[in-house]
Amino acid sequence: MRKLWTILLLAALTACSSGLADGGKVTPTATAPAGAGPGEPRDVVTGLAVPWAITFLPGGDALVTERDTARLLRVTRDGKVTSLGTIPGVSAAGEGGLMGVAAKDQQVFLYYTAEQDNRIVRYQLTGDRLGDERVLVRGIPKGAIHNGGRLAFGPDGFLYASTGETGEDQLAQQRDSLGGKILRMTVDGAPAPGNPFGTLVYSYGHRNVQGLAWDRSGRLYASEFGQNTYDEVNLIKAGGNYGWPEVEGRSDDSRYVNPIVTWSTDEASPSGMAYANGSLWVGALRGTRLWQVPLAADGSAGTPVAHFTGRYGRLRAVTAAPDGTLWVGTSNKDGRGSPRPGDDRILSVPLS
Template sequence: MRRRSLLTATAAVLLLAGCSDSPPTGGPTTPPPLPSTSSPGQRLPQVRVLATGLAVPWAVAFLPDGDALVTERDSARLLRVTQGGRVTPVGRVPGVEPGGEGGLMGVAISPSYPQDRYVYLYFTAASDNRVVRFRHTDGGLENATPIVTGIPKGGNHNGGRLAFGPDKMLYIATGEVGDVRLAQDRDSLGGKILRVTAEGRPAPGNPFGTRIWSYGHRNVQGLAWDERGRLYATEFGQDRLDEINQITKGANYGWPEVEGSGGDDRFTDPLLTWTTDEASPSGLAYTSGSLWAAGLRGRRLWQVPVGADGRVGRSVARLEDQYGRLRAVVPAPDGSLWVTTSNKDGRGDPTADDDRILVIPPH
């Protein structure tokens, strides 16, 4: 599973043209099954359609009152969605320049939101991808403050997920925007998972004294922690294998030298891989003893049991070919899972109701 040398002309063409929607050339690998409280062999409760008529809802974050803020990638709109499904525009986010896979992407709510009312957004601007902090008021978004700038932008592989961890630090998933060299370059913010303070400074305890927490990533769009504080991430493969990785401080995940497991001590192997037609995983959530990964090309929601030791069991496909491309999956305050579709992103087959927010009741 070693990658070919970047110095060959053939590889250079493949790396520029490849994406996780390319045909697979290898088979999936899965660990042996583990017991899990999530009962992956059982059917999910009835899925409810909460909202319809959206346009590429990319990320969801819940406010303390239970309402959610939802980003639309291509329209640059931030929406407020109630538990009952009422959708209200908060406003169009200034400075967003959508294009390709870029636009308005991640959203995170300050851990101190009741006091500071801060909302963090990851988006593509004129010259870069960036994280901007806003104050959320009854009038919309105010006091835009860029806290991390200079994240490389491109037509694809822009990363984009934001999440506050159990340590109350902000984690930022970035992509290598098709320039594979950036993933191994620790002077670049591309192809990394970043860990910063609420003001955007390198977080205390970071491995290199910079904003970088881990590197060697191709395109990370999902972050989730289990109840033991372990961080997991989804990773788009090129044309063979998509991944779920357990993320540890300072680790190198191998791209572009490795796609999937490489058996090289310099790199951290994934916990789990799928072929790219089975997954193309974007959002990631953890609840009820399982990871849940939303598949774009795979058009399914993967449930992956996680054992007490962090090992993962055999993944189970849910919602396969029922709702099309799935983008975000987020645990709601009531124990349900919210899942968004992404059928209007230029690669799907939208129905009259797309795009939608789906709710899977607690189970």
């Protein structure tokens, strides 16, 4: 009788779970070969402090944000660093500060934590001089954790931003909140034409997205932090609900879009992400490695491959450079890592 009760209890617990049993494994959704791995990295620049994001200007120089110092840097391919200034109004605390950066022509777009909110702003860049700030979006929820922060231009010419739910998990399901979302907008901060709800919101039900990338077919992917068990890479659909906080990882509930890959949180805590050579490349913070996620022709994922595990510590910024390499930034001075000589650094990683 005791054995029967044990079997019934286990069955009931399984039935009550919203996630599938394999939700926390490194779970692919297709059989796409990974291809050749990366080559030997080289240091582009050392001695930085939490380089959060990297983008490239038309001339080939990079713009780099430092989260805690609020500095915006110009970095050349040979490692020359020029400070373009400290961004006023940044309130760096916890996981907040100066985060995302994107560029279009000579316009620079920044995502940062202010005194009362997270916001998206625009500057005109002339040489090494920033013009006056224009606030495009204000009122994005801020918190000690989960501020999102990634900015990137899509192939459609619109600006995308990732936001977090600041630890207030129900914000992710509230379509009238900017927390726990992917946003899509014009260069003036207006909702982009065709947005699914007529607002800035493009997708919702996110916990804390910090990576955005598009494949050669124009499909959008996002990397997302789980809570204690399941980190994710998601293929983003306009209007899609990605389940948080009702679901972490995969589920059998048709209301929510399942991730194409899940990891256990000790293997990933995925942040920056780029697409190159048929794969997504995802920087892992807690996992201290660079994940290669091969993509099939239909956008599904093959088996991920880990590179440089433990070699450089926490990896946050990952961007495809104009010369075909990846630029990868470490985040060992963010209060959760163990700084090494030369940290924080930006690495140039060659791809075959």
